[in-house]
Amino acid sequence: MQAAQDAFIQHRVLTPTSPETQTPGTGEKPLILVGNGEGSYIFPDFHPGFDGMMAVARILQFLSVDSTSLSDVAINIPTAHLGRQTVPCPWDATGRVMRMMHEQASRFGDSGAASEGVRFDFGAEWVLVLPDADLPLFHVHAEGQSPEAAQALVAKHAEMIRRIVT
Structure with missing residues (x-):
């Protein structure tokens, strides 16, 4: 192969x-x-x-x-443990969320670089926060070392978005 x-x-x-x-x-x-x-x-x-x-x-x-x-x-394909969630966000808060998430991601070194969202890299785990192009919401995607770890990453970053919005 x-x-x-x-x-x-x-x-x-x-x-x-x-x-x-x-x-x-x-x-x-x-x-x-x-x-x-x-x-x-x-x-x-x-x-x-x-x-x-x-x-x-x-x-x-x-x-x-x-x-x-x-x-x-x-x-030989490793099992991927993925989680995802959508988080409502008013249109007028989207830019603020993106800016603050990018600032948060930049604290992790090379994290933050994504073509249309914000990516957090944690070694073998990662989170991608994407604003929806058509609806007032964010998509939070994560991969963890277990299903529980993936869901925990999604929940943590979804909560970060909610705190920024409110």
Whole structure:
């Protein structure tokens, strides 16, 4: 599997979450694969849109480089413990929340850098706070080392937003 990774995974580019910004073609390096973290994939050399059937075909192609089975790969995928919550926030408080969350995140060193929200990195755990583009609310996403840890991170950061708003 390592040969397949070396052959196909050259670099990673972080983009905003909207599908329009994930469409390839604007970067300085050609992309082989674009994935959005929700199971949608684009293969730019085929066409610039999400395509499930092409994703299956290309994954099988990647696996065939090392004669690796999909079950072998699946066994080695670590379990992700994710949590998420939405937090209402009036439109006029969104900027204040973003500024204060960014200030809070900057206390953790390299945290805070996100393409459209604020990211908190805690080693193996992280939190991403995203303002909704269409509704007066924030989305809080977290990954923890256990389901309870992920929910605790979400609850803590959701409460931070509530305190800023009130």
